[in-house]
Amino acid sequence: MSERQASVQTLTLGCSKNRVDTEHILSLLEGRYEILPEDIPAACDIFLLNTCGFIGDAKEESIAAIFEAVERKKRGEIGKIVVFGCLSQRYADQMPDLIPEVDAWFGAVDYGPLAEYLGVPAVNVMTGRRLTTPSHYAYLKISEGCDRRCSYCAIPFIRGRHRSVPIEDLVCEAELLAKKGVRELIVIAQDTTYYGLDLYRKRALAELLQRLSMVDGIEWIRIHYSYPADFPEDVLEQMADNPKVCRYMDIPLQHISDKILSMMHRNVDGAWTRALIGRMRERVPGVVLRTTMIVGHPGEGRKEFRELLDFVSEARFERLGAFRYSEEEGTYDAENFKDSVRESTKQRRLDELMTLQRGISLEFNRSRVGSETKAIVDGYSDGMLVCRSEFESPEVDGEIFVDCKGLAEPESLVGKFIRIRITQADEYDLKAEIVSLQ
Numbered sequence: 001m002s003e004r005q006a007s008v009q010t011l012t013l014g015c016s017k018n019r020v021d022t023e024h025i026l027s028l029l030e031g032r033y034e035i036l037p038e039d040i041p042a043a044c045d046i047f048l049l050n051t052c053g054f055i056g057d058a059k060e061e062s063i064a065a066i067f068e069a070v071e072r073k074k075r076g077e078i079g080k081i082v083v084f085g086c087l088s089q090r091y092a093d094q095m096p097d098l099i100p101e102v103d104a105w106f107g108a109v110d111y112g113p114l115a116e117y118l119g120v121p122a123v124n125v126m127t128g129r130r131l132t133t134p135s136h137y138a139y140l141k142i143s144e145g146c147d148r149r150c151s152y153c154a155i156p157f158i159r160g161r162h163r164s165v166p167i168e169d170l171v172c173e174a175e176l177l178a179k180k181g182v183r184e185l186i187v188i189a190q191d192t193t194y195y196g197l198d199l200y201r202k203r204a205l206a207e208l209l210q211r212l213s214m215v216d217g218i219e220w221i222r223i224h225y226s227y228p229a230d231f232p233e234d235v236l237e238q239m240a241d242n243p244k245v246c247r248y249m250d251i252p253l254q255h256i257s258d259k260i261l262s263m264m265h266r267n268v269d270g271a272w273t274r275a276l277i278g279r280m281r282e283r284v285p286g287v288v289l290r291t292t293m294i295v296g297h298p299g300e301g302r303k304e305f306r307e308l309l310d311f312v313s314e315a316r317f318e319r320l321g322a323f324r325y326s327e328e329e330g331t332y333d334a335e336n337f338k339d340s341v342r343e344s345t346k347q348r349r350l351d352e353l354m355t356l357q358r359g360i361s362l363e364f365n366r367s368r369v370g371s372e373t374k375a376i377v378d379g380y381s382d383g384m385l386v387c388r389s390e391f392e393s394p395e396v397d398g399e400i401f402v403d404c405k406g407l408a409e410p411e412s413l414v415g416k417f418i419r420i421r422i423t424q425a426d427e428y429d430l431k432a433e434i435v436s437l438q
Helices: 016-029 056-074 086-090 111-118 155-159 167-179 205-213 234-241 258-264 270-283 302-315 332-336 343-367
Strands: 007-012 044-051 078-085 137-141 184-188 220-223 245-250 288-295 319-324 372-381 384-388 400-403 417-425 430-437
Touching: 007 016, 016 044, 016 078, 016 111, 016 137, 016 184, 044 056, 044 086, 056 078, 056 086, 078 086, 078 111, 086 155, 137 167, 167 205, 184 205, 205 220, 205 234, 234 245, 234 270, 258 270, 270 288, 270 302, 288 302, 288 343, 302 343, 319 343, 343 417, 384 417, 400 417
Parallel strands: 007 044, 044 078, 137 184, 184 220, 220 245, 245 288, 288 319, 400 430
Antiparallel strands: 372 384, 372 417, 384 400, 417 430
């Protein structure tokens, strides 16, 4: 009788960049461990927890998840707890003493030591992937770390300096993903527009997009996490002219007030930001823009917050998320500014901003009623196909629900493209009908 394989279950917290790290690690374990699904807690020999340490809420979520794993270990549901990622990287000297029940701690980029602990060789770790997303889309992390020095951000001293992945390696990874059935690539990094400066002495995101679009099987390429300063405008040419590059841009702006942008060390001012948004809309007709804003940064008074509201009303971002400022130890803000805005004020401003955005989002969605579009089918549930167009990114945006009553084997459409007509809209989600099965 053959020896039973040890079982591994993962839990990934934080951003999609962490998810890619987990998928690289899981690729090393294939064939050597029984890999259990992530979405349903199950008894396992090893529990791998990939943590986030970016802001206060994320740290609290990660710590809560560790303590929950400890309780499961005490009940005999988990053999060993292994924690890695940003939280353990950031607090490597403190966490082992604080939570001794964890069997091993690794940092955010410790592929080699983690692989050694698990008893597997760290071979081809940067291109091997075991997807934890639906099989038709995948995140493609094009660089690690960040050379920006935003005053509030801890990422540079958690993840280190910016390091681009060579174009050839990314094309190879994309080809492997396409062979697995991936049809949509979501390009991510701490700052995607910085890509290539370290390797090629120029910003090479547009060249990368062109090369990725030549990969057979890839039909959509979506860009996330683009920094506004020194934005490479040849990327806009790709968005406008390359049919595989979605007319969708995730560009975290964080604020519009000159005072706050200067304090944040964002290297842009309000006029630059407004001009960039204008050029994006002019050069890529119909582009959908997603951004994030921070409310309650030190120095943000009523005047600066009102300026932010006015800008959001003016810019009409189709997608917008926001979060309250969180003072992070070790950052420039923590060492130089007092966290001067009350938490209750931060929450009130966040609520006011998101109330404004809900109206803008509803207006945009209603403008789409009656239009036809290509959509990818993410899932099937309760008689509905759950879809997205090029204007919705998975996990962060709304969805399009398509009634497929009378359609034979609708489950077989998951992962495929169809053509739909938008029929109804609310603040976040849409309803549609099938025009044709592509």
